[in-house]
Amino acid sequence: MDGNLWDLAVETYNHVVTAELRINELVQERLSLGDPLWRFLSVYMEPGLLFNLVIPLCGIYSQALLTRLLFAVGLASTLNSFAKWILPEQRPLWLLREIYASNVRSPSPGVALESHPLSCETTAGMPCAHSMSFTVFTLTIWMFLYAHSRQRWLAGTVVHGLIFSMWLSRLYLATEFLHQCVLGTFIGIQAMDALDQKNDYLWSRRRRWAVTGVFLLGGLAAAVYFVKLSLEIDPHWSVREAFKWCPDPSYMRHEASPIFFLVRDLGILMGIALASPLSNLDTKNASLWRRCIVLAILELFNFGMRWATPKQNGRFAFLAYELFRNAVHSLLLLKNLPRLR
Numbered sequence: 001m002d003g004n005l006w007d008l009a010v011e012t013y014n015h016v017v018t019a020e021l022r023i024n025e026l027v028q029e030r031l032s033l034g035d036p037l038w039r040f041l042s043v044y045m046e047p048g049l050l051f052n053l054v055i056p057l058c059g060i061y062s063q064a065l066l067t068r069l070l071f072a073v074g075l076a077s078t079l080n081s082f083a084k085w086i087l088p089e090q091r092p093l094w095l096l097r098e099i100y101a102s103n104v105r106s107p108s109p110g111v112a113l114e115s116h117p118l119s120c121e122t123t124a125g126m127p128c129a130h131s132m133s134f135t136v137f138t139l140t141i142w143m144f145l146y147a148h149s150r151q152r153w154l155a156g157t158v159v160h161g162l163i164f165s166m167w168l169s170r171l172y173l174a175t176e177f178l179h180q181c182v183l184g185t186f187i188g189i190q191a192m193d194a195l196d197q198k199n200d201y202l203w204s205r206r207r208r209w210a211v212t213g214v215f216l217l218g219g220l221a222a223a224v225y226f227v228k229l230s231l232e233i234d235p236h237w238s239v240r241e242a243f244k245w246c247p248d249p250s251y252m253r254h255e256a257s258p259i260f261f262l263v264r265d266l267g268i269l270m271g272i273a274l275a276s277p278l279s280n281l282d283t284k285n286a287s288l289w290r291r292c293i294v295l296a297i298l299e300l301f302n303f304g305m306r307w308a309t310p311k312q313n314g315r316f317a318f319l320a321y322e323l324f325r326n327a328v329h330s331l332l333l334l335k336n337l338p339r340l341r
Contacts, residue, residue, distance in 0.1 A: 017095060020177040021111045024092050027171040028114055038169040042118055045166065047077045047133040047261075051268060051326070052306070056299055056333060058141070060291050064283040065144050069137060070330055071203075074272060076136040076191050078217070078265040080129045080184070085258050086224055088124030088238050092174045097245045113174045120251035121175050122242040123258045128176045131184030134166045136192055203278040210273035214266060221262050259315075260322065267323040271330025281334060302329050 031038070045054070050073060059066035090098075093115055123129070138159045146156070163185055170176040176184075195202065205213075228235045239257055243249055275281060285291065305325045310317050 016179070017090070017092075017177060018111075020179065021092055021096055021113070023178050024113055024171050024174050025111050027168060028174070031168060031172060034168070034172070037165065038172040039116075039118065041134075041166050041169040042130060042173055042175070045130065045134050045137075047073070047080075047129055048264070050133060050137055051077075051264075052302060052329075053299065054137075056295055059295055059333065060288070062144075062283075063285055063291075065141070067278065067281060067283055067334060068144060069140050070268070070333060071272060071278065072136050072140045072192060072195060073133055074265065074268040074330070075195065076188055077129065077133050077261075078269055079187070079191060080127055080132045081258070081261045081265050082217075082221070083127055083187075084124040084129070084238070085221060085235075085262055087126075088258075089126035089180070090241075091121060091125040092177055093119055094241045094245045115247055116173050117248075117251045118173050119175055120242055120246040120248070122239045122252055122256045123261060124238040125176050126180040126183060127187050128167075128170055128180045128184035129261070130170055131163070131166055131176075131181045132188040135163050135185045135188035138162055139189070139192055200279075205276055207274060207276045210276040211270070214269045214273050217269070218266055221266070259319065263319045263323050264326050267326030268330045270323070270327040271332075272334065274327065274331050275334040278334070298332055305329075 043049070051070075055066060055069045055073065058069055093113060096111060096113055142156060142159045167178070167181040167185075170181050171178060225235050234240065236258075242252055246252060272278070302325070305328075309325070310321055
């Protein structure tokens with residue numbers, strides 16, 4: 001009986017993702033005129049660039065907004081990275097090429113998807129990191145700026161349109177299935193609701209408790225790695241799938257692997273933890289020009305650190321450096337930036 005239920009679940013899942021491949025194909029065929037917009041959203045609104053450029057730019061408007069964004073998007077991105085690390089799922093192009101390369105599944109779905117350099121992601125597909133982080137990012141700005149405004153409904157409509165556009169971007173580039181985009185947004189909204197309910201508690205945590213929490217998360221990531229090895233499950237399955245099905249391996253980047261994303265997010269959380277308690281942070285704004293100058297200097301420093309990343313010195317050195325860089329960057333944004341006014 002259990003075997004029959006499992007076979008039914010697998011068959012149902014295969015039917016669903018095959019139908020969703022046609023949605024990807026339809027978006028590519030009908031919405032090709034929006035190609036510049038879809039590429040812009042996937043390139044410039046991806047989580048890494050949110051942390052390294054977009055969120056710091058928001059600090060020009062308000063230090064309080066920067067703090068809220070870094071905290072909310074940092075936690076959401078960490079949750080996303082752990083979900084992909086623990087339970088990875090196929091991406092559309094991987095699945096489609098696997099179907100055509102295998103004689104096991106029949107009939108073939110009769111779908112043709114165009115691949116792009118941006119399609120060669122090396123992390124798993126679910127939940128969509130772009131949708132999840134962008135949802136938290138846009139909703140945090142909306143709640144900060146329009147929580148008590150008469151134009152709340154209009155701004156909310158714009159926000160939902162932007163989130164839907166991000167879904168279309170990921171579908172157009174064939175990097176995610178529709179259910180992965182929807183689930184990413186759903187989890188992001190639920191995470192924001194949970195953070196809002198526990199906001200006072202989380203923001204009042206002392207530094208030692210916050211740092212301890214980050215170390216525990218790092219231990220959890222390592223534990224998942226060794227448990228997978230003991231169960232003979234490949235922890236780097238998504239990377240191998242990307243190498244197997246990407247048309248040009250040169251499209252893939254070191255900073256797009258699941259381990260890198262975990263280290264990046266834990267580094268950001270470590271910076272937030274070192275700046276704790278967040279409720280005691282100075283969020284008063286200096287003059288506009290002073291904020292622009294200080295943020296420009298800080299981001300140029302961060303850009304230099306990114307450019308100097310030791311990619312040729314082995315995986316451990318690379319990951320340790322990125323952990324340190326992200327921790328320093330988020331710490332400077334939260335605690336040291338207001339002191340430089």
